[in-house]
Amino acid sequence: MEIRDATAADAAGIAEIYNDAVLTTTASFDIEPKSPEDRMKWLLARSPAHPVLIAEIDGAIAGWGALSPYSERPAYAATAELSVYVAAPHRSQGVGRALTCALVERGRRAALHVLLARICTENEASIAMVRSLGFTDAGTMHQVGWKFERWLDVATWEYDLDTPRVDTSCSGDTLT
Numbered sequence: 001m002e003i004r005d006a007t008a009a010d011a012a013g014i015a016e017i018y019n020d021a022v023l024t025t026t027a028s029f030d031i032e033p034k035s036p037e038d039r040m041k042w043l044l045a046r047s048p049a050h051p052v053l054i055a056e057i058d059g060a061i062a063g064w065g066a067l068s069p070y071s072e073r074p075a076y077a078a079t080a081e082l083s084v085y086v087a088a089p090h091r092s093q094g095v096g097r098a099l100t101c102a103l104v105e106r107g108r109r110a111a112l113h114v115l116l117a118r119i120c121t122e123n124e125a126s127i128a129m130v131r132s133l134g135f136t137d138a139g140t141m142h143q144v145g146w147k148f149e150r151w152l153d154v155a156t157w158e159y160d161l162d163t164p165r166v167d168t169s170c171s172g173d174t175l176t
Contacts, residue, residue, distance in 0.1 A: 013061035065099035
């Protein structure tokens with residue numbers, strides 16, 4: 001698996017993976033698919049502190065992840081939201097973990113202070129993964145999303161990039 005920065009050529013692959021999550025999972029609270037053109041505009045509007053990374057296996061996009069501004073309010077400038085989406089055939093194979101580890105490192109290099117991951121409480125695999133990487137539970141918002149004819153809860157997980165820690169679960173290296 002190779003982790004690399006996304007390019008404009010990845011827009012269709014990003015859209016394909018994202019749209020599967022939109023239409024079949026609670027990983028995204030979007031309810032309408034995004035076009036490759038929309039994802040292209042989204043990619044081109046990114047700042048260096050908010051990268052999109054691609055996980056590639058055998059020349060194909062297996063997943064992608066992004067750091068996005070948490071809020072447009074200036075006091076939140078050092079906080080980013082971390083999002084990771086993995087193509088269905090590659091789930092539970094370490095792609096999400098590899099992307100998350102790479103995004104943690106990129107957040108640290110961008111001098112961000114805190115990363116937040118908002119995860120539907122039904123997504124037990126993602127919650128277990130972020131917990132295993134040292135994210136801490138910042139609380140749950142109850143019934144804040146309506147999708148698939150039901151109310152959904154969202155747990156927020158946080159990672160303080162300035163807190164020294166040893167975690168060998170990311171490629172055998174530390175996250176500090």
